[in-house]
Amino acid sequence: MDNNFDSLDINSCAGGILTVDLDALRDNYCRLCVEAKPAKTAAVVKADAYGIGMAQAVPALYKAGCRLFFVAQLTEAFKLRPLLSSNVAIAILNDIQPGVEGITADAGFIPVLNSISSIEAWGTLCRKRRKKLPAMLQIDSGMCRLGLDTKEIKQLIADPKIFDLANICYILSHLACSDTCTNSMNYIQLATLKRVLKKLPATRVSFANSSAIYLGKDYRFDLVRPGIALYGIDPYGAMPSRFHPVIQLNARIIQVRSVPAGTKIGYDGTFLIKRPSRIATLAVGYADGWHRSLSNRGAAYFAAKRLPIVGRISMDSMMLDITDLGRQAPRRGDLVELIGPNQIVEDIARDADTIPYEILTSLSHRYKRYYIQSK
Secondary structure, X not given: XXXXXXXXXXXXXXXXXXXXXXXXXXXXXXXXXXXXXXXXXXXXXXXXXXXXXXXXXXXXXXXXXXXXXXXXXXXXXXXXXXXXXXXXXXXXXXXXXXXXXXXXXXXXXXXXXXXXXXXXXXXXXXXXXXXXXXXXXXXXXXXXXXXXXXXXXXXXXXXXXHHHHOEEEEEEOOOOOOOOOOOHHHHHHHHHHHHHHHOOOOOOEEEEOOOHHHHOHHHOOOEEOOOHHHHOOOOOOOOOOOOOOXXXXXXXXXXXXXXXXXXXXXXXXXXXXXXXXXXXXXXXXXXXXXXXXXXXXOEEEEOOEEEEEEOOOOOOOEEEEOXXXXXHOOOOOOEEEEEEOOEOHHHHHHHOOOOHHHHHHOOOOOOEEXXXXXX
8 A cells, every 4th residue: 555644745634733933932032031130031831831842942942042941740851851952950840759859860850849758858869969959949928739838838947958958049939819910919928938038048039920020020039930921922911912922823624514594503503503604614623722612602713804613612623604704705625713813812711711821731733833933
């Protein structure tokens, strides 16, 4: 049997085409560096660089000057290491599991220690190797997620020997409500962190994520660690966004049909056609990250015209009402815009009743991906 896969035009047969602008990613990083000065700026590239592709995003950020990258898990750190030179630090936000301290140290990764038990384990390794291995400590200042809780903070204050055993690069904490600049929780967490810092050995501090950078210099300390803003999303939802859009997504029409009035569309017939209509089916569904909650709510665009989603979104497909475009309507094989000039990620998140983070990190690897850069 002949195998023609190598000559296959993936562009023409892919259900969706995701275009990632690496120049925009770099520009966003550089803007954040200016905003954060004199604090240094790291980059959070967990979850495959928020869905856009770690293998392409990280080298672009390195070219822009980033030398400290944060991931969530040890497995992500191992995927990241081959992409970078030895002068780059990789920190693991979710701590490391018991028993892998040696592997982590051998690889040169920096764990963010989130509990007394992990601090003790790292200290034991430092003693054993007679080396001040790098680490970061996370303080829970009020989010109740990761980091030392009130009891553990007291233990650390009473016995801070980890600062002698290890090279504690930074003390971290994380804001729960920084995307709402007037929320009093921001001030409470800042005050809590400052009280703790006064009782610990002097150490550099990292507190601000994307939105907290804009809360003011008191929140920036020595290092900021933006995530979502790098990928073109304004953390405060400002319109127009102060950041360049990084992605565009287009989906291919795989069928167009005429449907009479009174027809129900899709699973469970949740949409009733009230007039003779033209319905286009797209080769994108919830398996591709197009959330089922967008059923009968979201839209696509063609020639700058809104085409509403009708019926339930399926695993691999969804339907659009293209009737109003008449002879200008798209045909089988044409591409329609899902993310682009007419509909940004924030619009989709609103329609899906979620946040832009979830839209980005849901992007499927079934899309044909194009990475563009000129610098």
